[in-house]
Amino acid sequence: MKISKRNRFIFFIITLTIAVDQLSKVLVRHYVGARTETRLGEQIPLLGDYFTLMNVENKGAFLGMGSDLSEPMRIALLLILPILVLGFVLRYILKDKKLNYWSLFAFASIIGGGIANVFDRFVYGSVTDFFYIKITDTLRTGIFNMADLSVTTGMIILLIMSFKKDQKTSEEA
Template identity: 30%
Template sequence: MRLLYGAAVIAFLVDQVSKYIVIHMMELWRIRAVDVFPPFVNFRYGENRGINFGLFDGGSDAARWALIGVALAICTFVYIWSRKSQLAGWAAAAAGLLIGGALANVLDRLIYGYVLDFLNMSCCGIDNPFVFNLADVFIFMGAIGLVFLAPDPKADANKGG
């Protein structure tokens, strides 16, 4: 479980520190855009009141609290399932990335009322209008990691009989 805790803390801190540096210290909130390595990596200021890519962006306070509740419920489920499944190694780290990233976005919603986003990536003549943050990357990496690395419960059931 130390890997889960460690990955969660690292994901949480990396996300929050990156947001502080880019949005507050570099004043992205004010200048709105910085071309870092165009068109591949750019900083674009974003306030996400919905879920990924701004889906379900109702902007209401009830929606904000519902999204916080859903994120906390998912974190709780993944944590309990990880302990019950006795995840180890990369699977435990994947669970930690998912939990840490989700909690970082929850903190944003509690502080700002929305999730701060700043990363924009485009390529090959396609102008991507969406922005995201490192917590989103950690959540995605953790979910994909769990899909491929978590133990198969059917394999455990077949061992007994």
């Protein structure tokens, strides 16, 4: 069975996203605040106080939401539901031949990031987060990882693509 160039591109982006995320997490777990109490909470400034590296184990989802759920609810909402959604999105992009490469890249980045975080939840029981950006006391991020960055980048690209699509539609009308 021959795999099309388009599908190779999709699986390459998914695989690359997972690999970069997992490698970054291995390095952070090993070098930054490893799971030992002596280094827990360690922060490494990368760009002054504006961009910091740390190791935080997140049992929930985005910004720790869902970390206080019962174990069966956490399994349902943070493992089973994401796997189903990621499977449907993958099926969609494999079947819809009208999607351009930017959309394919965006969806594949979202799928790869989602799989990487689900893998962490399954294997470790939590997701390793490590990037923190603080521009001011009010302008700052939560702690995130490469998978989160991939998902966010994919969503931004899809948003931009939808605006461009709307622009083309209004120009044609």
